Amino acid sequence: MTAHINGIDIISPLGLSREEHWKALLDGCSGLGPTQSFDSARYDNPISGEILHFGPDELPKRLVPATDRMTQMSLVAAAGAFDDSGIDMSQVDPLDVGVMTAATAGGYAFGQKELQNLWSKGPKYVSTHQSYAWFYAVNTGQISIRHGCQGHSGVIVADDAGGLDAIAFAARRLARGNQIMLTGSVDSTMCPWGRVAHASTGHLSKSADAQAAYLPFDERAAGWVNGEGGAHLVLQSHSDGRYAAVLGHGATVDDPRAAPGTGLGQAIRIALDAARLRPGDIQVVFADAAGTREADRAEAAALVEIFGPHSVPVTAPKAATGRMGCGTASLDVAMAVLAIRDQTIPPTLNVEADESLGVNLCGVATQHPITNVLVLARGVGGFNSALIVGT
């Protein structure tokens, strides 16, 4: 399923562009802090990974009242990825260009605003644009409209794991007719409604200390922090020589009665087989890093089973951004590609790994020969996904 990545852009709490994010990450910066975009005093989860300096200035003004924040950020990153690819859309057949994004919850902040209108003023005050602004497929739709993409398109909803599944689906489309795929995910649920929805899982960190709120694979791990952002990628069947390619993907769904992550190891094996690689061919793993003890143990067990204890270097740069729904997994893929480009493993900020888990966690940015990277993601509902990028 070789699909070459010819364009990347990132938007995250660490930066509004690919290189800004990457530099801040390697410099050891954290994008986590006390929530600023809404009053979080009444909620138990005070820390967020927010994109504080985003303004939709570069978007057509016509789009702003009709779109959620996550769509606006997605549109900016999609334009950045197309721009990075150097593709001149006027020179390609629109029917050959598709869009495949992932979504976790749709436009949550927009939905909250309109629900408040409905509840406090009545149905006449709900924006007509709510009909699509909340919708899971809205980013795919708005990107398609803005860039004139008319090829096979869609959206994947599989919680965080969808951020990998969408890229794998886009790669498969290249083998079935599309010449160009815009894929990945940019996600945000940064509003009170989003916060309480995540809090209801019981897995959100209650720490008020930004540097200790999200510590995956650490003995102190007590939940994850909600972030926003993600990455978009442009896939083509030929390489322009700058970035890596999508080599393999595997996905499984856990029995809801089984322990979490039971099928994660199987997803890794499927991805390795698809890429025709052995465990020893993987130089770095970008972990799902759920940040709860039980889920971290399950992921560590899968890694130890396949790679052996304390072997392959593992990293979770999302410790510096928080988990942004399926945006997290797409961002991990973008960072995996940059790790290969720069032969550098990005750090897992603030974490002191629990040695008993057997995971060789990278706490600081590390120069390392990298050919192939395995990216893992799990989602609420039992979704496990593994994607391999490499050269």
Added chain:
Amino acid sequence: MPARVTMNDLKRALEEGSGVDEGVDLDTDLRTMAFSELGYDSLAVLETGLRLGRENNIELDDSVFTDLDTPQQMLDAVNEALERQSAVS
């Protein structure tokens, strides 16, 4: 004589509900151009009409707005409904 909805009211409803495209000057283009030429799709037209309706306490069915092509047609439809409603009450 009931208050009439003006082109300025319509302009404000468009701006607040759906935004304005770059290169579009609602002050000059609103009287001469169709909604589609101004960059508004059917949902933006519906949003604008519903805003004018609720601001003026007029009961308007969504279907009123489905066949409107220009701002002037919308203004006429809204004002006609306003007169009808005021004649009844």
